[in-house]
Amino acid sequence: MSETTAVPEEWQDHVRECILYDLLFKAAMVDHQALYGLSLSLSYHSLLESLSRFAERRHHELRRALLDRNCRILEAKSKKGVYLVMIRKNGYLHELIYSPELLRAECEVRIQEWLMTTRNFVSDPFVQSRETGDKQSGIKP
Amino acid sequence: MSKKRVIFLIDMQSFYASVEKAANPDLRDKPIVVAGDPKIRSGVVLAACPLAKAYGVATPEPLWQAEQKCRHLVVVRPRMERYLEVAVQISMIFESYTDLVEPFSIDEQFLDITGSLRLFGNDPEAIAATIRKRVFLETGVVCRVGIGENKVLAKLACDMAKKREGGCFWLKKEELDQSLWKLPIEKLFGVGSRMKSHFHRMGIYKIRQLAETSVDVLIKRFGVNGEVLWRTAHGIDESPVSAKAHDVQKGIGHHMTLPRDYHTAEEIKIIILELCEEVCRRARKKELMGAVVSLGCRGADFDLPTGFSRQVKMIEPTNDAMTLYKYACQLFAEHWEHSPIRSVGIQLSQLVSDQVCQLNLFEDKMKQRSLAYTMDGIRSKYGNDSIVRATSLLSAGQAKERANKIGGHYK
Structure with missing residues (x-):
């Protein structure tokens, strides 16, 4: 998992990664909770749990690295259709204004990347079928 | 000595398509267009992503042509x-960079960063790069920045920035002869296909030739527009970047391109009435009335223009749809030459406040006004198509269809 520990060079990219993993682990947790009451949900518990754990760990890594850069996320909130993030960097306050639609799409990209890189999911028949389907086109288990 | 200003014109690359790509990762490596209604394969291409443009897809061309x-x-x-x-x-x-931000269109905005230059490091190109980065990271949209000492230079610089890898270009007035003047005349801001033909007839093919032509010759030939183009070629423009540029409204207009040619006066008048309704509703929302009504009708063939555009001054300012309709019908009856019509536009100008109006012994104006405001209230609460005129339910009517659209495109 060496590629996941890398920290973006530019502070703006770094802040966005941190925000994305923050949102991702929280969203995965909420989805995990929502699945409890549903039938046929057992197969997804482990997947969502490991996704949430991975995203939380990554978020903490990124946040720590941000602090080393003298940059701290002070506040993040949804307001008037945008996601506002207040940060302090080298004593200066910056307000970043993200599009929630973009953040959601970027979270999806990170989930896809995680599914491709991690090996934790191979026991999951759904993901397994996707992987074999990609490799051996036309042969479906 | 007056200090040179630093003006940015920031233009979004394939704006609508970029927003769609940002929202949907599956589309990011595919050629996409935002267009009409994909289900019925109608309409024109509103935006094409760079991948689609590489196939020759252009805006605005019919969707079927783009698909071919x-x-x-x-x-x-x-x-x-x-x-x-x-x-x-x-x-x-x-x-967050300056308070002087003036929207030029939905995907272009002027910024005057003269006052905040020192705060952000005194280097306009570095500031432009930071803004580009922020816009991309926070919205997923790529933008290009044109830098100049006035709005015209910034606009011209932005056109040049589109071809640069860094997406940024600084057009300096003293370097115009090495950059702008070398370009063909049609590249000048304000010169369209018709103006280009006029200039070609005058033997002007390059911007340099226009710049070197006497301004008096141009004024004599094109009037005030000639002087504006001469000043543009020399990069002269004193207009300020103002956040309140659009606060003062001179007119309220609506224009509709029809799905097919309309041939009869009955059909066209349905559209005129619908447009009058829309124009008056907007005027009432802003508590304004207008004294001049303009009507424009155009045929489908843009290369062979047919139709007319005329205006008339009404006896008194109004924002009542039926009064406006009466004058628009009068214009239509006088100027329509029975040619097929594909687009219709109505404009209300010479605006005044609607807080004071001349009462009339023979009409109950207060009742009309109250009825109009009640209908506006119903529409704003339950939707634009919650209450429409009976004529709009006929096959020629477009009000129901347009209720789900903004500017003729789906919401």
């Missing part, structure tokens, strides 16, 4: 409300 150029073209239905939201979000990002 690129077999794997993905057609996305427009979401105008979303694009407006992103445009506002981008304005908010710009406002």
Whole structure:
């Protein structure tokens, strides 16, 4: 998992990664909770749990690295259709204004990347079928 | 000595298509266009991503033509409300650099950063790079920055920035002869295809030739527009970047391109009435009335223009749809030459406040006014198509269809 520990060079990219993993682990947790009451949900518990754990760990890594850069996320909130993030960097306050639609799409990209890189999911028949389907086109288990 | 200003014109690359790509990662490596209605394969291409443009897809061309150029073209239905939201979000990002932000269109905005230059490091190109980065990271939209000492130079610089890898270009007035003047005349801001033919007839093919032509000759030939173009070629423009540029409204207008040619006066008048309703509703919303009504009708063949555009001054200012309709019908009856009509536009100008109006012994104006405001209230609460005129339910009517659209495109 060496590629996941890398920290973006530019502070703006770094802040966005941190925000994305923050949102991702929280969203995965909420989805995990929502699945409890549903039938046929057992197969997804482990997947969502490991996704949430991975995203939380990554978020903490990124946040720590941000602090080393003298940059701290002070506040993040949804307001008037945008996601506002207040940060302090080298004593200066910056307000970043993200599009929630973009953040959601970027979270999806990170989930896809995680599914491709991690090996934790191979026991999951759904993901397994996707992987074999990609490799051996036309042969479906 | 007056200090040189630093003006940015920031233009979004394939704005609608970029917003769609940002929202949907599956589309990012595909050629996409935002166009009409993909289900019925109608309409024109409103925006094409760079991948689609590489296949020769251009805006605005009919969707069927674009699909012929690129077999794997993905057609996305427009979401105008979303694009407006992103445009506002981008304005908010710009406002963190300067309070002087003037929207030029939905995807172009002027910024005057003269006053905040020192705060952000005194290097306009570095500031432009930071803004580009922020816009991309926060909205997913790529933008290009043209830098100049006035709005005209910034606009011309922005056109040049589109061809630069860094997406930024600084056009300096003292370097115009090495950059702008070398370009063909049609590259000058304000010169369209017709103006280009006029200039060609005068033997002017390059911007340099226009710049070297006497301004008096141009004024004599083109009037005030000639002087404006001469000043543009010399990079002269004193107009300020003003956040309140659009606060003062001179007119309220609506224009509709019809789905087919309309041949009869009955059909066209239905559209005129619908447009009068829309114009008056907007005027009432802003508590304004207008004294002059303009009507424009145009045929389908743009190369062989048919139709007319005329205006008339009414006896007194109004924002009542039926009064406006009466005058518009009068214009229509006088100037329509029975040619097929594909687009109709109505404009109300010479605006005044509607807080004071002349009462009339023979009409109950207060009742009309109250009825109009009640209908506006119903529409704003339950939707634009919650109450329409009976004529709009006929096959020629477009009100129901347009209720789900902004500027003629899907919300």
